[in-house]
Structures are given as C-alpha cells and as structure tokens.
Amino acid sequence: MKLPPLIIGNLKATIPIIQGGMGVGISGHRLTQAVANEGGIGVISTVQIGYREPDFKINTKEANIRALRREIRKARKLSPKGIIGVNIMVAINDYDDMVKTSVEEKADIIISGAGLPLNLPKLVSGSDIKLAPIVSSGKAASIIIRNWIKKYAKMPDAIVVEGPEAGGHLGFHLEQLQEGKECLDNIVRDVIKVASSFEGGANIPIIAAGGIYTGQDIVKFLKLGADGVQMGTRFVATEECDAQMSFKRAYINSKKEDIKIIKSPVGLPGRAIRNEFIKKAEKNRIIPYKCYNCLKKCDPSKTPYCISEALINSVSGNIDEGLIFVGSNAYRIDKIVKVKELIKELVMEAENL
Template sequence: MERWKPLKIGELIARKPLIQGGMGVGISLSSLAGAVAKEGGIGVISAAQIGYKEPEWENNPLEANLKAIEKEIKKAREIANDGILGINIMVATRFYERYVKKAIESGIDLIISGAGLPTELPAYISGSKVKIAPIVSTLKSIQVISKYWERKYQKQPDLVVIEGPQAGGHLGFPVDELEKLEKRNSYEYDNEVRQILDFVKKLERKENIKIPVVVAGGIYDKKDMEHYIELGADGIQVGTRFVTTYECDASREFKEAYLNASKEEIELVKSPVGMPARGLKNLLVKEFNKPDKCYQCIKKCNPAEIPYCITKALIRAVKGDVEKGMVFCGANAYRANKMETVKEVMDSFFGKH
C-alpha cells in the first residue's frame, strides 16, 4: 500500500504529491513544468531572468521578463492539459510585485517565493484565486511570516515549502551552519523539519484550515520521499533530478555537466547576491570577472562591488558554456547517470499509475 496521497492545496489537487523545483536561469520553463504537470505533479516555472532569450533582453530586461512570463505560462498550459502550474519568484528580485502580478494575469495557479520573506505577497495577489507558498528553512521564518500575514492580511500560507541545506542554487542558511550540516548525515536537518511541521499543525488547528507542507533539498528517489512522508510531510519538492530529463529546458551541455559530475565537484560557493549557493566547481569559480552591465536581477546588488554578474554566469551555463558559467545543482547531482523522461522520473517515485 502506497504511503503517499494526492496533494491538496485548497481546491487544487495534484494527483501525485510532488512539486518540481523552480530552477533558473532558464532550467525550468514551459517544457519541463508542463511535462511534470501533465504527469500529475505540480510543474514550476522559474521567473529568474526568464526573458533572457527575448529580443528586448539587452536593452530592457524588465520588459523581456514580463513578456516571457506570459509566454512560458501559456506554453506550459498547452502541454499540461488540466495539470497544476506554479511559478517561483524570488523575493529578492527587483520588480518582484510586477512579476507576481504578471504571473497572476497569465493564469498561474500557485506562486512559490523564497530568497527572503514574502511579507507583502498577500497584498499583491488580492482579488485573485492564486495560491501562495513561502519557502522557509527555519522555524523562525515560518513563525514570522505566519504572524505578519495574520496581523496585516488575516491570511495564512496555502502551502509551506521547507527547503533544507542539500538544495541547489541559493540557500537560506549562513555558510558556517551549512558547513556543519555538510559534515553530518543527510537527515541531520530533520529536527528543524519536525519543528516546522509541529508549528503548522498547531496553526491548522487554531485556524481550522489545512496547510500542506512539502520538503525540498536533496530529495532524489522514492526512499528520500518516504522518509519525509513518514516525518509528516504532505509531499516533496524535487529539482536536481529533473535536470537530466529530455524535457528540461536547459542545454544538452548543462545536462551533461550533471551526468559527468563527481561528488567532489559539487561545492558551496559565495554568490555575488550575498547568499551561499551550491553548484559545480568550474572556471567561473576560479576566475571571477567584474561585471560590465547590470541586468536588474537582485534588489541589493551593486555592480561596482560584486566579483561577477550572477545573471551572465547563469545564462552562460544554461546556453551550454558550463566551464565559464554558473552551474547550480543540488547535493545529489552526482547521482545522475542517465537521461530520463519526466514520466520515468515520476514513475520512479510513484510507480506506474
């Protein structure tokens, strides 16, 4: 008998309790998100510099991104049939509110937000049916969001995503804490997960509502999923595993970087946006280049002070220059040894349904 159940977020029901992680720049767009949604999970588009392929990109990144949000959601819908689509929009992004509103106008079902606390998100979705989910890494984060949203908006999260220290890309932990957790077993973070789950359960009883919780970060196979379901999670979020699928929007070279990676090549790096991140060791990490232009990605970024431009580094990688680009990945990326279809990945978690 299967231990998992469909994931219910209000009136949204995903047949399989898996959310595909939003990976930018350009790793999870319409092709990947649409395919995951079609297979019964929740497909997620990353809004991070999503318009990098648009003709307006060099002269007007904001307009290019807004145009691409609408375009990618529409294309994903055509693939997903009646599946559920989400978008990941980082709180730290410049023009955050405009991206949120464009996603709503374009018919997105769910907005997932991390890289900061999405304190004002309920105001931006006012009048819409879109569901909202903060990404948190600590008990304190969800306590602050819940209290603030309740006091200011009489609102609680529709879903909570707990992102652990083994995730790829930017991470919500101080470097010293990450290094401590790296030296211990992969489930060292479980105590924090339990505390967050307990807090959400108490919140559910108090408010008489259901708030599903999914766990993310380092989840690669069915065994990992069952571990978190047993802890009390309602589902999982998986990113890295989907990079080596045929439907993933990244270049062939980007996918091959995962297939060829060893465990030793995955490391923590300091991102110019001021947060630690996890990615593959390459020439970019060794040879930083000063940025010559600003693409308006992160609110707090000062081009004069950063070692390199994160936008250019990520775009370079997704297009195929994996030696001089930034290849973000989760801690288990080295386990990828073959290309798969999205259906094969979903079946490996849930069986053939």
C-alpha cells in the same frame, strides 16, 4: 507505500511532487507541462526568464514579463488540466510585477523564497492563486504566518521547507552549512510544530525540499509528517528540461567532490559545481560589463561577477564560463530520461517499500 495526492486548497496533484523552480530558463514551459501532465506540480522560474528575448539586454524588465506570460500560456496549452506553478524570488527587483503577471496569466500557485514574502497576499488580492512561501527554519515560518494573519487575515496555502542539501541559493549562513548541524528532517518537524501552533495551521500542507532523490526519500518525509516533496536536481536530467544538453551533461559528469558551497555575489551561500568559472572567480574579480538590475542586494561596483551573466552562460551551453547550480545529489545522476520515466521510477520505488 502508495503515494497520497498533494492537496493545496482546491488543487489536487495526484502525485505529491512539486518540481522545483530553477532559474534562468532551466524550468520553463516544457519541463513544467511535462511534470503537470504526470500528476505533479510543474513550476516555471521567473528569474531572468526573458534571456532569449532579442531586447533582453536593453529592455530586461519588459523582456522578462513578456517571456513569463508566454511560458505560462504555453505550459497551460500543453497541460490544460495540470497544475502550473510559478517560482518568484523575493530578492529580485521586479518581484511585484512578476507576481502580478502570474496572477493575470492565471497560474495556479506562487512559490516564493530567497527572502520573506511578507507582502505577497496584498499583491494577489482578489485572486484565487495559491501562495506557498519557502522557509529554512521554523522561525521564518512563524514570522510569515504571524505577519499574514495580522495584515491580511490569511494563512499560507502551503509551506515549502528547504533544507541545506538543495541546489542554488540556500537560506542558511555559511557557518551553519560548514558546521553541518542543519538537517532537513529536524527543520520539517519544527515547521510542522510551528504551523500547528496557529489556529487552523495544522491543515497547512508542508512540502519537504532539498536533497530529495529517491522514492524512499519521498516516503521518509511523508512518514515524518510532510504532505509532499519538492525536487529540482533530478528534473534537470530530463529530456523536457529547458536547459541546453551540455548543461544537463554537466550534472551527469559531475563527481561528489566537484559539488561545493560557494559564496554568491549577493552574499548568500549557494551549492554549485566547482568548474573553471568558479576557480577563475575565486582568483580574480570578473568585472561585469553590464548590470541587469536583477537583484535587490547586488552592488555591480563590488560584485565578484555578474550572477545573471554567469547563469545565462551555463544554461545556454557555455558551461566553462558559467555558474552551474546543483543539489547535493547531482553526482548520482547517470542518464537523461523522460519526465514520465522519472516519475514512474519514483512512484515504483515508493510503492515497493
């Protein structure tokens, strides 16, 4: 099957692949521009993006905004014609400022989940930036569409549908994941049905995400009615990924039984490698020595560990003292390749079907 382009408004990605936004510097400008230059949509994650800044610990908000500006500008310089996106979690305290910074720096699209981005259209008023909420159910899609139509007379420019096989924080209750009844195929069908029930909603591009690994997977979801896919885990094991090599090797060295659902400090379930850090956190509380005031629902006096510190440790190479978020298929990765090679492989797998 020849892969069709992914068209979101006036944006046209020649390959229907969005690179998932992966926080704390995993998807920065290097990965983003590489994906954009190959015809996909490259995405910078805003979560603690300023962790390398010298004043990050004492001036976190300003460091993050400064770093986001720089990352978008660098990505744009290296991919002047590519599509540059930004992933912004609703759950972060500096959500509004990150959205406004993305608009000011003329990112092409904002992808937003970890909560319902109900006021997002208001924050980008007057700009042409595209908006793609992330949902994990038809119900969530319906709430967002109804809210946006009523308050802003606007529909989402695209909807990312994230299933239970994704890496990092998941939009499901722990019980749902343990029961194993949630299935991306069904959720995609449900969201397509919900979107189509609104006038003009059938034209909203639907993006399937979570556990998508091969060209065959891409074709499967296109045939289900999706317009494209979002992939995160596979892009970690690329030369251009902005994480340290030891972080990438943790993916390569992982086994299927190492990948577990954990409870995040913010109360959400997440998928990660059960390493020494997770084992230690399961036994005793790792008291944070500092609060970065990053997440709205985090109480530093009760949290089992500081998620910012844990993620910064892992992406910086200190993987035994850090949290390593992964998708369910991370154990299948056995080598590090260039983004160009990965996308070529995915396209060839799809076209050979």
